[in-house]
Amino acid sequence: EAPLLAELVKAGTLPPEAERLPKEPRVMTIDEATGRTVGKRGGTIRTLMSEQGDLRLMTVYGYARLVAYNRSIEMEPDILLGYENDKNRVFTFHLRPGHKWSDGTPFTAEDFRYQWEDILTDKDMERGGLDSALLVNGKGPKFEVIDDLTVRYTWEEPNPLFLPALASARPLDIYSASAYLKQFHAKYADPDKLAAEVAKERVKDWTRLNIRKSRSYRFENPDLPTLQPWQNKTYSPANRYVFERNPYYHRVDQNGAQLPYVDQIVINIAESSIIPAKTGSGESDLQERYLSFADYTFLKEGEKRNNYTVRLWTVGKGAAVALYPNLNTNDAGWRALFRDARFRRALSLGIDRTQINQVLFMGLAKEGASTVLPGSPLFRDELGSAYAEYDPEKANALLDEIGLKRNAAGIRLMPDGRPLDLIIESTGESSLEADVLELVTSDWADLGVKLLTRTSQRDIFRSRVAAGETNMSVWAGVDNGAPTADFSPQEFVPTDPYQLQWPMWGTYVSTQGDAGQKVDDPAAQKLVDLYKQWLVSEDIETRKKIWEEILDIHADQVFSIGIVTATLVPVVVSNKLHNVPAEGISSFDPYGYFGVYEMDAFWMD
Amino acid sequence: MVYYIFRRMLMMIPTLVITSALIFAIIEAPPGDYLESYIAELKAQGEAVDTARIEYLRKEYGFDKSPVERYFNWVGGMFVGDFGYSFAYELPVTAVVGDRLFLTVVVSMATIIFTWLIAFPIGIYSATRQYSWGDYGFTFLGLLGLAIPNFLLALVLMYLANVWFGTSIGGLVDPAFVGQPMSWAKFVSVLHHLWIPVIVIGTAGTAGMIRRIRANLLDELQKQYVTTARAKGLHPFKALVKYPLRMSLNFFISDIGSLLPAVISGAEVVAIVLSLETTGPLLISALQQQDMYLAGSFLMFLSLLTVVGVLISDIALAWLDPRIRLSGGVRK
Amino acid sequence: MEEGEVLRVNDLRVAFDVSGSPVEVVRGIGFRVCSGAVTAVVGESGSGKSVTAQAIMRILPKNGTITGGSIDFRPKSGEIVNMAALPANGPKVRSLRGSAVSMIFQEPMSSLSPVHSVGDQVEESLRIHALGAGMSRKELRAATEETLELVGFPNPHRAYDMYPFEMSGGLRQRAMIAMALICRPSLLIADEPTTALDVTVQAQILKLLKDLQKKLNMAVLLITHDLGVVANLADEVVVVYNGRVVEAGPVDEIFRDPQHDYLKALLNAAPHFDMAPDQRLVALRGGKRSAVEMQKHQAKHAQPADRPLLTVSNLSKVYHLRKASLFGGEARVIRAVDDVSFTIRRGECLGLVGESGSGKTTVSKILTRAITADSGSVLFDDGQKQVDVLKLDERQLKEFRPRLQMVFQDPVSSLSPRMTIADILREPMQIHRQGNRAEQITRAKDLLTSVELGANALNRYPHSFSGGQRQRIGIARALAMDPDLLILDEPVSALDVSVQAQVLNLLKDLQKEMGLTYLFIAHNLAVVNYMAERVAVMAAGRIVEIGPSRAIFEAPAHPYTRALLKAVPFADLDRPLVLDELVLKGSSDPCNWPDAFRGEMHDLAAIELGGGHQVLARQTADIGEIHA
């Protein structure tokens, strides 16, 4: 028994472990192959977060999903005992018999039915329609309860997004703790009680009450049963949240000991700016968030004194810093220039990435364009190196070729006669970006391009880009730097309004032509077409080919100018904490930070 | 007097109405709304954003309504004690602010007391011993506190306190005590942490106080009535406190109106650097995230305190100096 | 130090640091004060009298130092101390200050803290020194009120809670006296203690001093310009001039046998009641330049003299006193001006005399619109039409201002402390855009000279002047405006008679040659007699008698006027005031007046006694009653 629960079990308030586990728990192999050891149970991990909203990371770290990725980013059933996928059209899920929610109530098909019928498709609960991962050509699936432990989702067309959405760091909610939540649903609850509850929580009506009580991802309601390894025990607002192990958790180690090993996770809330300092003084047992490469030396100095080890993980984004020419900018002069691939290539060639890498990352990062990372099966060398070498001559030649003449001060002139003063928008939040821009500024000066930086707040930045008011912006590369062909290539394709290089096209595509601007660049249009093919493709080979083609187009067209990739981030791990991989990829999707590294198998001395 | 207070209370109403409109405008001024900053935040994490869902939320939060309508909803709510709802916390504003208020008051009061305890004696000393070594020394120290940016001082002190005394970094209490009931150990831990913000915020204000007290006293010390007091054989210090000091307090009293809201709002930037669980950082983040009801209601609370503070300051002024008439305007 | 002496000052020297260079203003003054006796110090204004007093108290301004001499003081108990050698704020000096030796400041108006009640400030001495130890608050207050009563406060209980700015000049001076006397010191330094008091109160104070002297064997160092007071009170007289003692001796020898030229000139310069109508005062110096010559402006004053220049009718002003506490307390009012009417003819000087606190200053401030009246009207004849002064709006007022000027009673507070004299004198010229800088400076120098001040005053600030010098600066400033009507509120009270003579002559000349009109407020009746063609007498906020000066002084009708005249001290050893015989107290209180003069304002009327001599009496009263 886990130390935390032993008392309760003795007292009889909690059934013994054997009764709490599903009939067929998920057995995790914790062995040398993954560099791990079987641990003992108990202990507390302290970690630091900066706001209440960060609690959702516990859902990410916990990473109990219906289906989940393993370290090699292969999908496996996790909460599910198993599933069948018929050509991405019919998905049949089998639940684990005897699997219970953290409050001991059974986890059954009813929880799927409730979510589907009473929440997702309920008229009163109208929430802006079904999630896009559930829609194919605007149509949702057919849902069936086969038996108490089996459910099925059926689409007429293939839906390749469905399973990845379930395995995502932010999972698609298709089940919920119905036994608990029914008390907040008009269909099931006693109206008076419901009304009283609505009044107590100061919400407008019962639907909102239901939403509030049922948000499993945000992890704010300590009463909401969960399937994650740890459950929140602290009501908000608070500065210290305690998560305790889920007594009914479905995973065991190979010796049959119920996971997680660690009894408690304590999250202390602190301002993000002092989290490196706090971590360096040993106030966190496991910290990745809010640390940056620049903190490494400082953290390292505290290692001995505070008994922790600093590791370096690789950031899983396509690039640490990338520049996005806005192909939809309102400024016609700039738009024309940006639409000219030669111009984009020239800008990319004109950046001395080696120097940036040396100055800012001591040469430890990789220089290259914004594409997938070497860790991805889709990676090829030429993708990263395309137009990424430092070649000012070639760059100048390209610019000359476009016909951009220099004025007396050495600044090139746009075709309409304006000097080439390129204003880059930034959120000004990261000093890394600022430093990179500083270095790029002097590189580009040699090209006759004058770079100016302007900062605005994150949301203003976004809305300005989306409105076409900016010419170029700086941000990180694609979020998922290590996709397999099964992942949607949408980040490389105009698909959503938040994309910085083609916001209008993204809007156009995502709204099926209701808003935004029609994609009028052949290469970009090609990307859209490829994406559409990917969506209906049925076999992995086709998808792989589509992916490759998309990446080639990107490498050739330089739609975004990546600068450094595979940057490093320190992860501080207490020396008492075991099974944390020495190296890893730090990313939200698909790794879920510690998620795929199975945080439930970490253990404390 | 009673009549005067009553009249001033009445006058508060239009003032507060105007302030509320202004506050609302200020919060609305930045383009975008809470959802946009929420999206931006998600994007920064690398999380996906579902456009349809955002549209739904926009309606849900009432962002589709006209600002005027939202303003009246908000103000109307406040009249019946409903201060609105924090989007970021998903909690009623009162619940969010509640806990932090107490800590803020603790920090602010400690700071104010610290400032006064230091500024008054030094100010008096500096004025009476103008150009002595002490005067120069204190001036130097005070200005040092003023010239070093708060956040830097905070950072350095915090770091040194950790290295030298092992005090945990930031916050008002060791993390181990957070959420625990008050105990002696916790109290000691609070004291260990409290001195940093008190010194950082305090030093910034002290220099100003010292210099102003000194300047005002220097002016008053020359007045004939001081000589009169001396001629009575009054101890110079008592004479100082009773006559010139009281007169030179004029500046101090006239500005106590801003003290009350300052107690509650706290020094935001320092609080952020030191990660204090006070209202300051809460307000800033609410503003930055455009969590409008949280920010708005809090600001309204501050403005109420200001208005009351100004009234108190006016009454105190009239008490301090009988030449000043409460009604202010009436000519001889 | 001899037996019987309480204070002996030997060869005292005091220097001031003026912009870095020392200026010696007391250059070896020596005198003595015997216990139970009065030593009077007289001398020219600015000769160092007050500085000497300050040096004795060790309260010189920061830039002043005692550079030589000794100040031996023998407190009642204990041995002789040399005050000059002690640290100025040491415990020894402090224990003596206020208890054994106390001082009445020359400028009572600004010597009190404006934010503390009078009672509080008076009582303070009592609290500091042993005398008040062990007294309860009630007892302290009782003792304080008693002293306030002694110095002539009509309503000590009310006065206790009043603030200095709510009091008239005389009242403040009385508070100052109370403050000095409350600890019953063995040495009292009285620097012009009665200048702001009307003669009845002055007599009362003199009597009080005498009584205390007798009772407590108190020694008094009296600094004064009023030779009448000297003659009546002093035992020994010290005459100082320009920082040195020029003559000293027992009072009779000084008056009867003056030796030094300065003293002779001084005694000669005093105005007296027996002067011929056109007799000029004999000033020490003729003035460097004819004052009239400076006022070489247009002959605008040459207007027909028949119409009154100023017609004041039914002025009233009620002050609401601040309540003792912020919350509650009974509302108290003071009827400062009660239905006052009078006229001033063009080119005339109207003397306004009366009880201290009777509203003279208030009336004059109303005329200048420094205070708003509750009711009444003030008509000013500007040659073409009658202007209602109280109804002028901002713009009209600004235009009107230059025609009516005022010299304030309190010279200290009427001069901006942070402006140099040059700026102060130039200010009116700047406001009315007269001349360029150089011309203005020249004019300022001329003005200074005409009031017997040197050009070295130009770059100094008001606080560094003696009381009399400041008063003259005020006059000079008012003259700079070249007004039609000049209100002078106690303009010469702080001037020694010689300078006073100079100033009065100047005023007379201006009146004669430029047709200036004056409202002349003073307590010194001899001065009023000299200056004024007509005199109005105020008591309790009303004008009780008005008429040609001769009529008033020779045939006073009102009981208050009579009391007043009886209390005038003469600078003549043979005509001493019989203090004990004077019915001092309450001479101004209507209750003590015969029936014929009592009553509410609407029952009373100005009864014409002939020749423009009017007295305020019951409408029903007959002449017999009035002359009774």
Added chain:
Amino acid sequence: MTLPANATRLPHTVSDQPFDPDAIYKYTDAQKALFEASQLRLMWWKFRRHKPALISGIFLAVLYFSILISELLAPYNLETRNSSHIYAPPQAIHLFHNGEFIGPFVYGFDYKLNMENLKREYVPNLEKVQPLRFFCSGEKYKFWGLFEASFRFVCPAEKGTMFLLGTDRLGRDVLSRIIYGARISLTIGLLGVGVSLVLGIVIGGMAGYYGGLFDVLSQRLIEVIQSLPSIPLWLALAAILPITWSPIVVYFGITVILGLLDWTGLARTVRSKLLALREEDYVSAAQVMGASSRRIVFRHLIPGFASHLIATATIAIPTMILGETTLSFLGLGLRAPITSWGVLLTEAQNINAVALYPWLLWPVLPVILVVLAYNFFGDGLRDAADPYK
């Protein structure tokens, strides 16, 4: 008469000094000089006597002069990066090498990247003697952005380095950046002080002097403004100011607006002082003379608490110089490439700088010096204007 029995009668003495009625008109030369002198000269004489003020004044003058020629003073350009000397510690100036005098020089660095903690380690190499060059031709610069030149007062040795205050994360010389930063720090921020001072005095002055409706309204306005903490205002302002403005103009705008909002405390002080002071007779006297209200307020009343104003102004100066650090905190301050002391300090605003690269905190020193200088200068002014001195 009432003389005590035991006292001797005072002899009648007469001084032998003749009576000179014109004694008061006799002046020494010093006195003459004094009263002939103009007001300003008098102030200057008084000011001169206050040594710290005098020194401070000179210091400030020199400093302000220096911003005219920053390019000549700084050993490096503002943007010069030395990528082989990132986070280099300060180099001390030496005069003697191996006991031998060779004039001011620095020792060059040996550089090693410590792979263990990824720290750049610099060790002075006692062999590499790099004498500083004076009145030399150094790196090229554009003087005020106008014409190119290379003359400098001091430059590093040829091929050598001269980082007297170390370098930052991009290898830029901290000293040079401080020298350039003075341009912004000593100018723009002060504008805000000026604006708020003027507003505070004028509005407070009018409210206190006139009272009445103006007072009531202005007090309500103050309440409203004081109700709004500065930070939300800044945030709102940042949103309102057109995004197309250059950062320096935005910053300029913000400081002015800060000034426009920062006057309330002062205004209340001024008002309450005036409420008391306007009862003084000299105000009546000035009114009687026909002085305009403006004149009364500014010539008579305000000088009465010049000390307070001077103190307030000098205290506000550091707040304004450093105000941008707070602004930067909110993302509103100045930003590279514009450099000010506040920007430099903002960059030093993290635990790494404090713990590992403390030399990045040097920009705090000029701020302290300037603040001290302004204060003592203000003291001197105060004294010079003090009639009692």
